[in-house]
Amino acid sequence: MISARIHITLKSGILDPQGKTVLHALENLGIQGVDEVRIGKLIDMDFGEVTKDRAEELTHEACKKLLANPVIEDYRIELVSEDGG
């Protein structure tokens, strides 16, 4: 079986108020030395009987059409097949 793990992040340069708030909370907890926190989304998709190439193609299509908004977000995908390939 093939799985795709998709990381969706705000494009660099776009203010992430959630990340900023978490950074302040970390500082308040005494966790020092963190320069920046950016929060994104993680989406896992499992595929049925498709090849790895096809899974990659479908994942890109899903990201471009629905999962990420190209105006504000970037995405990165990792494909994992059951045999570890």
Added chain:
Amino acid sequence: MKFAVIVFPGSNCDHDCYYALKHALKQDVEFVWHKEASLSHYDAIILPGGFSYGDYLRTGAIARFSPVMRAVVEFANAGGIVVGICNGFQVLCEAGLLPGALMRNDSLKFVCKFVNLRVENSDTAFTTLCGPGEILNIPVAHAEGLYYADSVTLESVKRNNQVLFRYTDESGEPNSESNPNGSLDNIAGVMNERGNVMGMMPHPDRCFEEVLTSTDGAKIFGSMVEWLSERT
């Protein structure tokens, strides 16, 4: 004049829009369920506020693929008048009918209050009853209303007079104190280049008769009626 108010699962300002158009503006108006495939017998389409599809993934991201949205895109591409209010604005941006995107408020809080809006372009189908620079008092109610567009897009939106409303103080000055959500350049509403599709975060559907303390919302709906009646 026949208006359609689109109803997505999770729309919750559909009745406000319907009521404003039907009872305050005395127009013919119908609810249109998101499964409908045709909008050919309407003169204008309203996408109301709410939380379509629970705001899952991103606001408006799932609604944008509702069957009716294909018809909305066709209607808009044929020059038809389309308005998105709040969640409707988010849907129109996701659908690519309007430039930019709406993001989480910089305060991370849901903001629900009356704001002052300066009319930046009064020569449009949506603002023809407003004076240039007029200050409107209309409420916002959203958690994701920060208008964002990349610098190239933003410049072209401004250059083409597509910015219709800016958040300002009472004197009409846009500043950070009067910006409820961190929108770039205090932008509260924009239209497409062609001028037939408009989105705004504030709710004209919540202020169109005296009992609602402001009637400025009726100017937006009224502008559409006036503009359409001159052309049909």
